[in-house]
Amino acid sequence: MAEPGASPAAGGEASRGMPLRVDAEVVAAECEGGANHRLRLAVPGWRGFLPGQFVMLSPGALAAVPRTDPLLPRPMAIYRAPGDRGEIEILFKRHGRGTALLAAARVGQKVGLVGPLGRGFPTADPGERAVLVAGGTGIASIYELGVRIRAAGGAVQVLLGARGVDDLMGEADFVSAGLPLRIATEDGSRGERGLVTDLLEQELRGDAATRVYACGPTPMMRRAAEIARGSGAPCLVSLENPMACGFGVCLGCAAPLREGGFALVCRDGPVFDAERIEWAGLP
Amino acid sequence: MAEPGASPAAGGEASRGMPLRVDAEVVAAECEGGANHRLRLAVPGWRGFLPGQFVMLSPGALAAVPRTDPLLPRPMAIYRAPGDRGEIEILFKRHGRGTALLAAARVGQKVGLVGPLGRGFPTADPGERAVLVAGGTGIASIYELGVRIRAAGGAVQVLLGARGVDDLMGEADFVSAGLPLRIATEDGSRGERGLVTDLLEQELRGDAATRVYACGPTPMMRRAAEIARGSGAPCLVSLENPMACGFGVCLGCAAPLREGGFALVCRDGPVFDAERIEWAGLP
Amino acid sequence: MGGSAVISRPELTPEEVDPRVDLGGIALRNPVLTASGTFGYGTEFGPFLDLRRIGGFVAKSLTLEPRFGNPPPRIAEAPSAMLNAISLENVGVDAFVREKLPALPEGVTVVASLFETEIDRYAEAAKRLSGAPRVAGLEVNASCPHVKSGGIEFGQDPAVLAQLIRAVRRATSAPLLVKLSPNVTHIAEMARVCEGEGADGLSLINAVQALEVDVERRRPVLANILGGLSGPAIRPIALRMVWQASRAVEIPICGIGGITSAEDAVKFLLCGASAVQVGTANYLDPGVAGDVADGLRAYAARHGFPRVQDLVGQLETGGR
Amino acid sequence: MGGSAVISRPELTPEEVDPRVDLGGIALRNPVLTASGTFGYGTEFGPFLDLRRIGGFVAKSLTLEPRFGNPPPRIAEAPSAMLNAISLENVGVDAFVREKLPALPEGVTVVASLFETEIDRYAEAAKRLSGAPRVAGLEVNASCPHVKSGGIEFGQDPAVLAQLIRAVRRATSAPLLVKLSPNVTHIAEMARVCEGEGADGLSLINAVQALEVDVERRRPVLANILGGLSGPAIRPIALRMVWQASRAVEIPICGIGGITSAEDAVKFLLCGASAVQVGTANYLDPGVAGDVADGLRAYAARHGFPRVQDLVGQLETGGR
């Protein structure tokens, strides 16, 4: 049973470095068709990140008052950090008011940033075989993981799912990174018609040696976890619970655990062993 | 004594035409230095206006939900309507959050518009002699009045006041309209050093036949009214009280009257005979 | 409280949906009214909105005699909200009946709102208004300071509120709504008091008592010091109170507070309101109430409810 | 209440301004604390804020035993606000004393917040906490449902509140603040009750009870149905309550509700608060409380007040 309201183990703290609270500057802002957007941010003092970590973004400089509506910052995965110049990329979908403001950000504008936050994915074992399955906004959480597993000599298969082709983010990046890619869309407008978890079933087929990494809508992750369990494969999921703070103080992002009690997605995750999650209790 | 919560006389209603509730489109947006901005709006169905009338502007289409913060629309004088193409110009100062959003509006964007509202200045007598004295944001309320008095064969002297040259709006327009212009700035950075009401004193010097029109900060209008009274000249002021609705239903814009009770600035004004106003009770 | 909220029903067209509701004996074309003090005497909206698109409107609260309001400043802006301290300003009961009502187009449902500082005067105002042609019902504004209780609002003390409603109920047989003050510990108790004294329905909430400060001048922004907070900021408070009141009484409830869209109105219906009133949003957009009415019907259609009133109380709360 | 607000004083430099205040026996470096439940146990803010820039912090409310909170969803966004229903989640009094307090850097002022569902347990928690090293004072969170009163909050019933404060006062001689619930008719009455029972100060307001609805799923957004509304939307309500309470009692008040900037903090001081707590804004910007503290001193300097505490109660209300 998790300790209520407890802090993470000391080891994790040290390994991920200190998060920043800074005003980042937009150095590139693009709409990539449909609701998909990309922001490149120059982050003063940036010291790297682990795949799966995220930042909390506010549409405007932190000291800009009054900040009233929308009130809360938005959690966004760190998609990648191209070129080691203290710049990071965010790949995101325009959804409600907060992401609409982020989508309207122009080059030169400030964006309040707190992060990197969370523990990210555990470091891949050398030579590991991995299937990365992602859908919707979850695609942004797994690109860098794929790149790093491959760089560490692992074998990676990426499976991306979307409702339709307009909904799909980042395809070209996966391709140019040389990551083997299969796509499923619900309407068949790109790749195979169907659910991305159907592809996972095909890829896994009882293979217990492959590690499954999943990020996307809850039903998708839940199904991926089931499929992995059926094959005896380990499965890590990256949850996307609503967050207010992102660093473990509001206790708003609680995910119920099988063992009883809750984990904080922002502090103890967002990546969890799928077997620990009490799926029926997730929002 | 004004009738509490009463409607305006029927005659006024008919003469000013029906106000619109429409989404206007930004056809030009310019920053004119300092906090000064100009918006040109294409207003579907626009049927003209009287000098001194105003519109209520929201930064975004009327049907765009949720509209939360800033909540209220902003009252803005109709500066002029160049070219009779259903377009109007707004000349305004970036001040707080509402005007910051209006200042950020780009070409093609929608702006919610309700108006024209208010009664505006009374039609000038043919051949009348007028001094128009304005300061700060009040400058936007009197340009069209000057143009029309002159077009009707009257003699106009315009006096504009500002803290400094950066604060001054619209100077070039007054000049190119051929309106005789004197300027006073508090810091002397343009025109004469001093208050615009000092210029009024010089211009009026006991002349009871000239009509004074004033719009600007309350202390300025109050002083203009005193000077006019001293000369026995009639004085009309255009008040800038905070407003929520702009069309007489919130009762928020009340101005206390000497005769007792209140007038609604949006409905009974914004132009009033200065002698009716109980200046000490104005916010 | 229905347990069937998650069942999906076949979609309808808006025309197939019956938007009518009965609000305590007031038959409404649809459940969207406009709130007292935010819609003048109705005529002001002529240029912006066909009043027959909405269920009706509640007129500015009336006193027996015409009255002036507070000195300015009377309004201020706050985060997602505004404050007002208009106070008593109105043309008075008689001028309303004589001049304002006849100026309205045919087919518009009018609810007359009344308030006073003494119980007898409330009853007298109710009597005069309920005789008037075109008045479909009365709304007693209980958010008014009671002179005899030292300025406590009528709606803040259950005993005083009971006396007030009893007296007004005796004075009129017109449909009687009571508009409750949100500045109370137990809204459900106030709702029960009104039901017990024969009110036909409840309207809630009125503006929330608040204060805003001008830090440069170190003064309250409003000349009256205190004012009423309205607009989207108070909506979650209003939804809570409507939900609590609707579980306490059988009489219908008219939900008010920060409604700017059809979605907002749906929230109130789900929480147990039979109808709603749009307030502050009329200032932002004088046509909004018509759009809320249309959107409500469209929502019901999209979700397969044949009558808008089928939405009432359909908040799925797992039996709580 | 001073009558001299409009007098302009010679400007000072921030360094010339004394920012210290005394909050009911708790000596504070400056009047800016952070609010319970929004600042964890303090250590979480290490990367973002030097805790010595602020007056201190109020830790997450503690119960005798460690407890889990409500099931998710526990938070939602609303106009200029958020809702939360975290409920009781905390590490418990003992783990707080044993593990959390020692992990804090030197020189940080800690106020321990406590809550329980029964009076005896409150008193016991107070006893254990007041002995602990580094606890500068206690804050009793009265916005907790009282089991014996059928779930009514302790802070909603003056008699129950009096019993609670009496019991806690007997259990501790530490500086004792009472955090009041805003969900009441008469905040001044609650303030007087606490003063009468020996509280050293008041903290107000806690979050306002509210409900938000998911219209597509036709459910409350929060699993708990009801939650607490916090953030800028409630600030004008909080200012009103602080002003009312400050006129009713002599003990100092800590103002809370929607503070995001130094200006907001100034408003509370002018309304009679001796100190303030920054809550929800810590989520938006984990360094904001430090900026509020610096900005408050700068405001006092700009307006010529030699001590920040000279601002307290300086709202010019024309004698009302």
Ligand SMILES: Cc1cc2nc3c(=O)[nH]c(=O)nc-3n(C[C@H](O)[C@H](O)[C@H](O)COP(=O)(O)OP(=O)(O)OC[C@H]3O[C@@H](n4cnc5c(N)ncnc54)[C@H](O)[C@@H]3O)c2cc1C
């Ligand atoms: C750890 C993490 C990483 C994420 N990474 C990405 C990413 O890389 N790219 C991307 O497009 N999206 C990502 N998301 C989802 C993203 O945060 C939401 O889409 C976004 O918050 C929606 O905000 P909104 O204002 O557009 O929507 P609104 O619906 O207006 O938001 C209302 C509230 O709900 C919250 N909310 C709404 N949808 C979600 C959601 N799916 N997840 C969490 N909170 C939500 C908002 O944060 C806000 O508090 C991530 C979420 C988490 C928790």
Ligand SMILES: Cc1cc2nc3c(=O)[nH]c(=O)nc-3n(C[C@H](O)[C@H](O)[C@H](O)COP(=O)(O)OP(=O)(O)OC[C@H]3O[C@@H](n4cnc5c(N)ncnc54)[C@H](O)[C@@H]3O)c2cc1C
């Ligand atoms: C009839 C009329 C005509 C106007 N015409 C012009 C014009 O042509 N050009 C121009 O630059 N300004 C004009 N103003 C003033 C303009 O409305 C304000 O500058 C503007 O509302 C400030 O909004 P904000 O969000 O920037 O400021 P904030 O201070 O954030 O506004 C807060 C609230 O106070 C109100 N408010 C603040 N300042 C004023 C003010 N001076 N007058 C009225 N309300 C105010 C706002 O409307 C809002 O409700 C006019 C005002 C009136 C009443």
Ligand SMILES: Cc1cc2nc3c(=O)[nH]c(=O)nc-3n(C[C@H](O)[C@H](O)[C@H](O)COP(=O)(O)O)c2cc1C
């Ligand atoms: C300027 C103003 C004046 C109001 N006048 C009255 C009134 O006369 N009588 C009344 O019962 N309510 C009055 N109200 C309260 C509204 O009817 C409504 O209850 C409240 O504003 C909450 O709804 P909203 O958030 O939609 O505005 C007034 C509100 C405002 C903003």
Ligand SMILES: Cc1cc2nc3c(=O)[nH]c(=O)nc-3n(C[C@H](O)[C@H](O)[C@H](O)COP(=O)(O)O)c2cc1C
């Ligand atoms: C997520 C969350 C958790 C909270 N937990 C507590 C708590 O444990 N104890 C308490 O006294 N107040 C708690 N509060 C209330 C705050 O301390 C504060 O009184 C309230 O949020 C109003 O201030 P704000 O608007 O600045 O947030 C909590 C508030 C939030 C948003």
Ligand code: FES
């Ligand atoms: S988001 Fe605040 S604790 Fe996780």
Ligand code: FES
């Ligand atoms: S602004 Fe609403 S009545 Fe004048």
